[in-house]
Amino acid sequence: MVDARSRLFKVYSRRQDCNTNKATSVRPPPPPTPAPQELKEASRNREATGIELIPDERNVYLWTALIKGPKDTPFEGGTFELAITVPEQYPLVAPAVKYRTRIFHPNVHWKASLLRTGEICLDILKNAWSPAWTLSSVCQAIVALMSDPAPDSPLNCDAGNLLRSGDYRGYNSMARMLTCEHASR
Amino acid sequence: MTFAVKIKKWHAVASWTWNAGDDVCGICRMPFDGCPPDGKYPGDDSPVVWGICTHAFHLQCINRWLQSQAEQKCPFCRRQWEFKQAAIGGEDSDA
Numbered sequence: 134m135v136d137a138r139s140r141l142f143k144v145y146s147r148r149q150d151c152n153t154n155k156a157t158s159v160r161p162p163p164p165p166t167p168a169p170q171e172l173k174e175a176s177r178n179r180e181a182t183g184i185e186l187i188p189d190e191r192n193v194y195l196w197t198a199l200i201k202g203p204k205d206t207p208f209e210g211g212t213f214e215l216a217i218t219v220p221e222q223y224p225l226v227a228p229a230v231k232y233r234t235r236i237f238h239p240n241v242h243w244k245a246s247l248l249r250t251g252e253i254c255l256d257i258l259k260n261a262w263s264p265a266w267t268l269s270s271v272c273q274a275i276v277a278l279m280s281d282p283a284p285d286s287p288l289n290c291d292a293g294n295l296l297r298s299g300d301y302r303g304y305n306s307m308a309r310m311l312t313c314e315h316a317s318r
Numbered sequence: 319m320t321f322a323v324k325i326k327k328w329h330a331v332a333s334w335t336w337n338a339g340d341d342v343c344g345i346c347r348m349p350f351d352g353c354p355p356d357g358k359y360p361g362d363d364s365p366v367v368w369g370i371c372t373h374a375f376h377l378q379c380i381n382r383w384l385q386s387q388a389e390q391k392c393p394f395c396r397r398q399w400e401f402k403q404a405a406i407g408g409e410d411s412d413a
Contacts (some may be wrong), residue, residue: 170347170348174347222386224345224346225382225383225386260409261392263391263394263396264344264345264346264379264383264393266395267347
């Protein structure tokens with residue numbers, strides 16, 4: 134495990150050597166990945182945001198994020214796991230982010246289908262993506278979405294309808310119950 | 319009292335930096351004084367460019383982003399991207 138990760142960084146330092154024309158490497162340069170910079174930013178922001186970003190041990194394109202349910206929401210006290218898949222063209226193309234933890238939220242797909250469970254409807258993950266975002270700031274946007282659900286573009290219609298009809302008590306208790314059931318560790 | 323100093327040899331040392339306030343490119347997150355992931359050498363081979371919105375990026379990075387987009391917008395402020403004419407002497411720095 135330590136080996137794989139340190140190799141990732143070694144590859145990088147070699148590339149920087151190439152940049153200054155000091156080292157010659159037979160190995161072709163690895164595809165551009167965000168790893169070192171993204172990790173640095175994630176650890177810098179960790180205290181302030183409570184977001185933990187963990188790269189996969191063997192595949193730099195797969196990340197896991199742990200985010201905390203924000204205060205004064207039915208998700209408070211829960212820790213939610215996100216699965217992040219970084220495309221090869223990153224950061225020109227948005228990462229694919231899904232909830233691995235079940236969550237009752239109007240903008241997160243609820244249906245227990247293999248492909249769509251946990252899918253998130255968030256503009257910056259789709260057409261409003263910009264390479265100025267980072268994995269860390271994307272997670273912050275997802276935390277913000279937990280506080281500010283957008284019931285008018287629902288993926289989970291039950292949650293959306295509760296909010297749209299003004300049944301906040303119904304929404305809150307349902308969401309809190311599922312937070313307790315799935316997101317409490 | 320005066321010293322008669324004779325200089326036998328000397329080394330001139332110079333350094334350069336891009337006059338870009340933010341020290342890393344907002345697209346590749348590499349330093350402006352370094353180069354983007356596909357760049358080989360820092361400096362003239364990895365130029366830094368500004369938009370009229372004052373945001374700066376590596377030329378390679380912003381070009382690749384604009385080529386992948388139908389609308390030409392700054393990644394930071396989403397304003398219409400237009401290259402800012404470079405001013406001689408670098409006084410257009412947003413630092």
